[in-house]
Amino acid sequence: MHVKGGDMENLKKILEEISLDQMMDRIHYMTENFPYRLSGSETEEKAARYVTNVMESYGMEAEMLEFDAYNSTPMESKVEIISPEKFQIDSLPCGHIRSTGKDGRDFEIVYVADGSISAYEEKDVRGKMVLVEVSYAPPVPEKAYIAAQMGAAGIMCMNWGNDEEVICHRALKSVWGNPTPQSLKEMPDLIGVGITRHAGLRIKKLCQGGEKVIAKVTAIADRRWSKVRQPYGIIRGNGESDEFMLVASHLDAWQPGVTCNATGNATTLELCRVLTRHREQLKRDIHVVFWNGHEIAEAAGSTWFLDHYWDLLNKKCIAYMHIDSTGVALTKKLEIKSSDELYSFARNNVKQMKEGELRIMTLKKIGDQSFMGIGIPSLCQRISFTEEDMEKAHGATLGWWNHTKEDGIDKCDPQILYQDTLIHAEFIYNFVNSDLLPYDFRRKFDQIEKNLYPLAEVYQEKVDFTDVLANLKEAKELVLGIQNNSASLAPSKRSDYNEFVKIVSHSLTNIFQTYGSKFDQDRYGHTNLTEPIPLLAEIKQLDKLEPSSLEYGLIETLVVRNKNRITDGLKTVIDFGKVYKKVLL
Template identity: 25%
Template sequence: MIDPPALGISAGRMHALVSELCAPGRKLAGSEAEKTACAIIARELAAAGVACTVHEFEAFIGWPTRSEVTLLGAAPRAIAASGVGMAAGTPPGGIVAPVSERGEAGCIALIDGLPRYDAIMAAQRAGAVGVVAVSHGPERHYVEASPLWGAPTGAGDLAALAQIPAVQVSQEDGALLRARPGAAIRLVAEARREWRPVRMPVADIPGESPHFVMVGAHYCTWGPGATDNLAAVAMLIELARLFAAGPRRRHGLRFAFWTGHEHGGYAGSSWYADQHWAELRDHAIAYVNVDIVGVRGGTTKALRNTTAELHDFATGVLDAMAGPLPDSEKAFVAHALRRRDMYVAPTRSARNSDQSFCGIGVPSLQVSGFLPAASPEHMPGSGLAWWWQTEQDTPDRCDPAELATDTAIHHALVSALTGAEILPFDPVAMVDDVLASLREYAEAAPELAEIAWLQTLAEQVRTAAVALAGRPATDAAGRNALLMRVTRLLNPVLHHGSSNHDYDLGRISRLLPGLSPALGLAGLPPDESRMVRVGLRRRANRIADALQAVLNLLRSGE
């Protein structure tokens, strides 16, 4: 049974910090409110006796500044709206066009749900001049709509951003617009996209070895941000206080407080990966992302964003601390985390939540506090609460007791990782992910020789990984070096399509993404098919290179 006070965890102290951090309101990356929150974090770390460095750099940030919809006519009616980060802006006076659910050219498209990038771009391709998204309830969510991961690197990246404005309105106001098809509306969606200086605190607690576990949480917010994500910030500070006061760990700890999470498409964590690439490659044992914890009613502890090699370890710790989830909750979590892959576990790392370190090969894990399936308060089809990324994410939405429980779970995960003599990595599970992904590609393009070649090579790697798992480690340092090297070889090809150092466009989660063009190969015109096959061969060569290197490594042993 979890007993947070026995570990020295203070629910009251954490909740008081959540309230203080909420007070400045929206903590937009680069704003004065961010500066205030950064100072609070630095103050708390100093009080805990933990050295902190505040990194200052320029990030590309996008945010809405003024949003409103007006239903025109004899008696114009103003409708409240929430803007969209990274979407295009309107002139100050807005734009006027008919509203339409069919999304015809020249209209303002009316869509359901969150105004994410793919939905906005679909409307843009159809010729719509703007988008009004309709929420599932009375709340209005803030989101970002960008295919970029981190900062743009050229004109092509900027051109990929949405060129039309977008907002979200409540369900009730959406029904009002639906009742007036073709009616003229004025859409005001003033927005900014620009480079601006930001701040990002990072703190270290050294261990006996040069290796460390990195624990991260974004501290920028759309609204007050109690559960997304200031509860996580309070947890990191509580963990830092506990580990700093305890005995020196075998491996060190690094606490990172990301900025530009949605405002910059993971600008902070991607900048950190770029700037500390070699250090993270050589010394980072794992990345523990903390996002959506301490949620009122969040009793379903959901494993997510977890790479294969850490899955069994994280599941074991989570089950021991919180108990296994009932089958009904497992099914609910699987649905909430659904992916595009047919045969890949939904708990695998996805393209969200500051997962900026897969190209380096760093293993990752995350445990979030989801609302259970029966809760009336979650967003449809999601474990997230309805107040996620709204102005209603206030301190009362954060449950101190639930936050203390989540902190105890993370304390157990981090304790096990920083105290491990042999790192709890499972290379067999990694290769199983390779084979699961190849299975779908083989079914879509059975004639593609490269897929069969990769399957044969992966099976050989799996045999060697099984043999390694059956051999006791006679040299802990040697076994750990081997395991870390395997993760550095396989994770980049599992999660990045073309390069270890660059980020793919879009937010679609799929393993071995470099091979994804194989899914649409059938039926392509001959010349287009030829070009796609050239690209697939190059991506297959990259994957094969990683698999062969792992095979050689496993056969040589530690």
């Protein structure tokens, strides 16, 4: 990436103005005055109003959006093991559960490891409560969905970490964002509690001892529509372009919620303060939203924003950055997760870092990544734990204290927070000031080929891949041909080029990184999203089925239709590629 001398000087001034004191003051103020920021609560509204007022004080256009979210408030729980031993354990109720009532219920407990589909092989969990070890593979809402599909009546979530006697707040709502009449039917209707890792290991040992393990569980939470609020601000650039970058950070949090996500809020507000002071040096606008409904309502705020600002986002948004859990203590390695077309730009943004100091990977659809269906390229980054540290903590990627009462001010490292904020500021400034949108599709096509060709080779006799491979080849040649000549484009053609690469990014992201339609959302943590090509995830089931069986025919039909969706998306790229090739070259 070539940065002009004037731009470099402006960026240097911006970075010099970032204030650690300002950020630490924000963190202290929010966590001391709004310690409980769960969606729909009175303190959440106060926090939202505070953030909105802060953005206004910086000179931003700001408003507090209000909408209805399908929400839940966890209330109380109690767990007692009554056989083969008797003892009580501490617990917390999960959100979006079916309550037991005050008298509780008895359950047989069955241990199912990570709660993935394969963990249920040769296990009958119908009417029972499953004990799962918490991890992000799959996330808790998907563990709950799988448990419900297997006939379980309840789920008990054993915390990650090691010897820490803490319980993580969790929710079981597998529906991404607000439900529809159809998706509501798929939401798990389970009784659910969280417990410490120590207690979970004790119950696991009993389950593996050969005797039935019986627990009396009481868990109470509600499920309802509630009003929630999210601050929305705009930093207007110098008017050179009407495009914008979307930057967001979730506002709702479990008490005290320092690193999840007061630190992310502080980073975002400091970026607002400094970038607003330099708005005349910004060629594009920056839209900033503090999502609500991130924790229990599972990305309700970002999904609502997409639903209600669809046309604006579809036409004018050039990228999305989610800022979460910056400044986490004991972290050592910069982690960047990005859409493949942003990979080169993101890497160049931290070119001074050596490979061993950096972990960079393709971004999957998780968290508040609600914009992959529409196809907007995304990025999230933060200084994170090393692989060894995460392994020792049994998958606690954000620290064993994440979502617990122990997420206090001592879990924030001010110097790491400062470094995180510098990295975000540099990326945003350089990205919004790019004359040509810095999407690089070489890695995108390389990854698609890497994932698609092996499937085609293995399953060509079952499903004809000739059409999709031909379209992929033609799309790649057209897109890279135009991209490789972009440096020589006349200034009058830059706008046309930017429109073309947005079309390509929207089309490829939709068909290769999501499973549901672009107008809907995937189930939260959907197992298929972990596959190299989510739309073709079911093809592997054909290996286990008799070709003459009903099930084989059903899966084959599904796979062929999903393959056709990919083929059609590639055709869209080809059609626009042919038109823009004439216009640009």
